Amino acid sequence: MATSSATLSQIITELLVAKPGNRTDALKHLADKGLLPKKLLEVPKEKKVSRFASKAAEDFAEAKGITVPDDFKGTAAKDKISVKDLKILAEPPKKKTNASPGAQQFARDNGIDIDGVTGTGAEGKVLLKDVKALVATPAADLSDIDADKTKISPSAAKLMKQHDWDEDDVSHIQGSGKNGTILAKDLAEMVKESLEETDEESEDEKED
Numbered sequence: 196m197a198t199s200s201a202t203l204s205q206i207i208t209e210l211l212v213a214k215p216g217n218r219t220d221a222l223k224h225l226a227d228k229g230l231l232p233k234k235l236l237e238v239p240k241e242k243k244v245s246r247f248a249s250k251a252a253e254d255f256a257e258a259k260g261i262t263v264p265d266d267f268k269g270t271a272a273k274d275k276i277s278v279k280d281l282k283i284l285a286e287p288p289k290k291k292t293n294a295s296p297g298a299q300q301f302a303r304d305n306g307i308d309i310d311g312v313t314g315t316g317a318e319g320k321v322l323l324k325d326v327k328a329l330v331a332t333p334a335a336d337l338s339d340i341d342a343d344k345t346k347i348s349p350s351a352a353k354l355m356k357q358h359d360w361d362e363d364d365v366s367h368i369q370g371s372g373k374n375g376t377i378l379a380k381d382l383a384e385m386v387k388e389s390l391e392e393t394d395e396e397s398e399d400e401k402e403d
Contacts (some may be wrong), residue, residue, distance in 0.1 A: 211229075248275035254279050263340050294321035296385050297364040302326050304367075323363045348372055351380040358389055 204303055215221035225231040246263065247253040248271035255278050256263065263284065269276030292299060294309050302309040307326050314321035345366045347355070355365060358360045365385070370377035 202230060231395060246276055248272070248277045252276055252278045252281060259285050261285055292321075293319060295323060295364040296360065296388060297323040297367045298326050300385075301367050305330055323366055346370060346372070346376040348376050348378050351377045351382055352381050354379050354386065358386065360385075 205228075206225060209225060209230065210221060213221075213224050215224055222231060245253060246269070247256065248269060249256070252275075255261075255275075259281070261281055263276060263282055267276070267280075267284070268274040269280045271277040271280070288326045292309055293314065294302070294312075295316070298312075299309060301307070301323055302312070305326070307329055309321055309326065312321045312325050312329065313319075316322045316325075316326055347362070347365070347370075351365075365377055365382065368377055368381050368385075369375065371381055372378045376402075
């Protein structure tokens with residue numbers, strides 16, 4: 196609004212008399228005297244800066260009830276949090292087990308926590324013998340285990356080579372061939388599990 200000469204003169208007089216210590220006090224004094232509109236006293240609202248990269252990410256966090264740690268930095272621009280980041284927080288990526296397929300199967304069958312097993316293979320890989328060592332075996336049966344060498348057919352051996360498996364990895368399998376020889380078809384379940392693990396790793400790489 197326009198300020199008349201008379202009003203301006205009154206404002207100056209009021210300020211000289213009151214001698215406010217700062218701008219806020221001066222504005223309040225003048226407003227109390229009816230010389231200024233009250234909206235000049237309103238403190239500007241601070242614009243809230245969201246940690247989320249988009250409204251979709253904010254809605255996703257609210258819908259899933261995800262609590263974002265204070266020190267968490269998102270992968271979007273300026274460390275903002277994306278939907279992908281929230282999905283990782285909601286369901287951390289699966290930990291890849293450094294163990295042979297045979298060791299994993301034996302551990303599952305015997306209720307063994309394979310993460311607590313110390314591996315003796317390359318780079319600490321848990322082998323079948325490592326988990327077998329945790330299961331008490333009657334002395335009478337040990338001689339039988341030592342006496343029986345795993346029999347593998349040529350086709351099964353070729354398949355094992357493709358998947359980088361050794362005899363230790365397949366020794367838990369009961370072969371359906373002559374004298375218990377392991378055939379290629381006996382490895383079907385292991386092949387399926389191996390392919391599923393490969394697919395999961397590929398999906399994780401795509402998301403990254």
